[in-house]
Amino acid sequence: MQYRDALCSTVTRVPDTTWLDVPDDHPFGLHTLPYGIVSTTANPERRVGVRIGDLVLDAGAAAEQAGMESGACWLTPSLNAFLALGPHAWASGRDWLVLVLTDPSYRDAIAPHLIPLADTVLHLPIEVADYVDFYASEHHARNVGRIFRPDSPGLPPSWMHLPIGYHGRAGTVVVSGTDVVRPHGQRRGSVGAPPEFGPSTRLDIEAELGFVVGGATTRGTRVDLDAAPDHLFGVVLLNDWSARDIQAFESVPLGPFLGKSFATSISAWVTPMAAFEGARVSVPGQADPLPLPYLRGEQVARGLDLHLEVRVNETVVSTPHARELHWSPEQMLAHLTVNGASLRDGDLLGSGTISGPEKGSRGSLLELSWGGTEPITLDDGTTRDFLEDGDVVTMTAWAPGPDASRIGVAEVVGRVVPAV
Ligand code: CA
DSSP states (O other): OTTHHHHHTOOOOOOOOOSSOOOTTOTTSTTTOOEEEEEESSOOSOEEEEEETTEEEEHHHHHHHTTOGGGGGGSSSSTHHHHHHOHHHHHHHHHHHHHHHHOGGGHHHHGGGEEEGGGEEEEOSSOOOOEEEEOOBHHHHHHHHHHHOTTSOSSOTTTTTSOOEEEOOGGGEEETTOOEEOOEEEEOOSTTSOOEEEEOSOEEOOEEEEEEEOSOOOTTOOOOTTTGGGGEEEEEEEEOOEEHHHHHHHOTTTOOSTTTTTOEEEOSEEEEGGGGGGGEEEOSOOOSSOOOGGGTOSSOOEEEOOEEEEEETTEEEEOOBGGGBSSOHHHHHHHHHTTSOOOOTTOEEEOOOOOOSSGGGOSSHHHHTTTTTSOEEOTTSOEESSOOTTOEEEEEEEEEOGGGOEEEEEEEEEEEEOOO
């Protein structure tokens, strides 16, 4: 594309401080710089925005104003054109943003293109190509096993050998803030009776990370572990809404289907993987059994030191930690392509529900209420086993950044509305 050269030729500069008035501890400061798709009343065209503090840089217009020819890929209504350019362009784009937000000589050119966040409308940041949801938290997998199959081994036989997952429904991925309608479906009836049909009575959440993929590949090629970072653009929070009653009846033996395909919410902002350079941690032990070489590579697999918080209405119900995930995003991507399956720009990989060893770090109500047998109490005194109509679920996350800063992943929020 014509803007590839311009994006790849920009100057690298080590970040210092921005000329903007952004508090040092702001989770969307200079070290984060997430990308989203915005529109405004004054300009209803959807285009790429970059968040800095509580402002949004109208990135394409600013790039043009500042003489950067790359503006075209930031004037498109999704991030997919930028994702298609690959890792050198992603790095150069980020370097350019840091340059113009730190060098005061750019101030006059850039400042007119900063918009208060509150004045923007946020849209789905990517045109989701294929959506895969993994199952990478050992505590979650063991908990679900104990709840649904108390007499069987804790983990499926393949779980320790590969990051298992399923292909989800890309077309129902929605942006944070979108209401979620309680889905209808079939659930198991009483013994000897036919199944029941109606609105789900066990509507649940799953707190996950979503990895946004770029740099499409050709069918028949593999992306090995060393090349996987070249295809991992960024991170969102992902709420994999799950109707447990529908899921439980339909999913044997083929796995999740209508119990999950009605909606999956993601953050409006994609925090680049580059922002997490200082927040990569070794994943929990993969020594016994040792993964096959294609999942092992030369280096120890690295997870993300991301702290999540899950709220139902005003109550924090869980604080999962992404470092608990057994499989790294690079391993997920290498496994996804080991059979020659191609990648598309805008692919979305869910990590699977993130649960830790303590009750307060479980990433689903299924686990928090232990299959509905131990309801949790909210701050208003009401109890929940599963979600009620009107409940608002909010997930946020941060990771440690340079100089004691915080790298934010934008909230994903959704409200449950009654079945129709
Ligand atoms: Ca899931």
